[in-house]
Amino acid sequence: EAQVTQNPRYLITVTGKKLTVTCSQNMNHEYMSWYRQDPGLGLRQIYYSMNVEVTDKGDVPEGYKVSRKEKRNFPLILESPSPNQTSLYFCASRRQGNTGELFFGEGSRLTVL
Amino acid sequence: AQSVTQLDSQVPVFEEAPVELRCNYSSSVSVYLFWYVQYPNQGLQLLLKYLSGSTLVESINGFEAEFNKSQTSFHLRKPSVHISDTAEYFCAVSPNNAGNMLTFGGGTRLMVKP
Numbered sequence: 001e002a003q004v005t006q007n008p009r010y011l012i013t014v015t016g017k018k019l020t021v022t023c024s025q026n027m028n029h030e031y032m033s034w035y036r037q038d039p040g041l042g043l044r045q046i047y048y049s050m051n052v053e054v055t056d057k058g059d060v061p062e063g064y065k066v067s068r069k070e071k072r073n074f075p076l077i078l079e080s081p082s083p084n085q086t087s088l089y090f091c092a093s094r095r096q097g098n099t100g101e102l103f104f105g106e107g108s109r110l111t112v113l
Numbered sequence: 114a115q116s117v118t119q120l121d122s123q124v125p126v127f128e129e130a131p132v133e134l135r136c137n138y139s140s141s142v143s144v145y146l147f148w149y150v151q152y153p154n155q156g157l158q159l160l161l162k163y164l165s166g167s168t169l170v171e172s173i174n175g176f177e178a179e180f181n182k183s184q185t186s187f188h189l190r191k192p193s194v195h196i197s198d199t200a201e202y203f204c205a206v207s208p209n210n211a212g213n214m215l216t217f218g219g220g221t222r223l224m225v226k227p
Contacts, residue, residue, distance in 0.1 A: 004156070035217075040122060042203060042217040043157075090156055098207040098215065099145055099164050104156030 002027045006091050006105035013081055014113050021076045021108045023091030029103070030096040032074040033058070034066065036087040037107075043090065049074055050096065081112040115140035115206050117218035125224045128196055134189040134221045136178075136204030146187040147205040147215070148178055157203060163187065164209075174198075199225045 004025045013019055025032065033048040035058075045058030049068040063085055065077040074093075078085060091105040120135040138144065145164050149157040161172040168180040178189045187204060204218040 033215075040219050042117075042119075042219040044217075045214070092156075098209075099162075101159040101162075102149075102157070102215065104158070106154075106156050 002103065004091055004093055004103050004105040006089075006108045008108060009106065010109050012111045012113065015082055016080050019078050019081060019110075021078075021089060021091075021110070023074045023076065023105060024072050025074075025091075025093040025103070026072065027093060027103065028071065029093035030071070032068065032091065032093045033102075034064070034074070034076045035090045035092065036060065037090060038087055046076070046089075078110075081110075083112050086110060086112050115142075115144060115208065115214075115216050117204050117206055117216055119202075119204055119218035119221045121221050122219065123222045123224065125226060126194055127226050129193045131192050132190065132194050132198075132223065134202050134204075134223065136187045136189065136218060138185050138187065138204070138206045140185075140206060140208065143209045144206040145209050146178075146180055147207070148172075148176070148187070148189050149203045149205060149217075151201045151203065151220075153200070160189075160202070194223070194225050196225050196227060198223060 030051045034046040035043040044060045047066040049055045089108045092102045094100045094102045118137045126132045147162045148160040150160045151157045161170045163180045171177045176191045201220045201222045207215045
């Protein structure tokens with residue numbers, strides 16, 4: 001089954017404790033992206049990657065890091081989480097080009113105390 | 114750069130009534146347009162998209178959207194909604210050049226009541 005898998009789905013952590021949210025896709029997609037969803041703001045792009053070893057900032061990259069060492073994986077790293085990073089995070093992937101469907105993971109709800 | 118405005122954050126409607134979810138966009142270049150749907154506790158799924166050709170596009174579950182270039186709108190409609198249509202709906206635009214940016218609106222929560 002074609003899917004995007006994120007882990008963990010739920011996490012409560014404390015300010016400053018480094019964490020990683022993993023994302024893996026099995027569709028051989030070149031393009032992968034991370035979004036955060038906040039009420040009334042829709043989805044805002046954090047980082048995206050057009051292929052292995054190619055990453056770029058989205059609209060709200062501050063406080064986040066990513067890496068793309070393998071085509072299928074695109075982890076999101078919060079080196080020193082803060083309460084304003086409490087949010088619902090989505091990983092998505094698609095084929096190269098901007099006409100195709102984005103496939104989303106089920107989301108990771110992060111709470112930073 | 115582009116932006117997307119969804120004019121209604123919530124739309125309550127009774128089952129079997131018609132509904133329209135409004136979406137307006139601004140962009141300095143021509144765009145591709147999308148509607149995504151998010152059911153409770155799930156990720157987003159593509160509902161329909163406009164790339165070119167006929168300005169009226171349809172989904173498999175009865176939704177349709179019409180691209181209106183002069184009004185820079187892409188409103189989503191359904192003539193008769195079901196309880197199962199309760200979800201959040203997101204309009205999104207992407208420039209039709211070589212870029213990869215996809216910009217989402219703030220979302221509209223459709224609440225269908227029995």
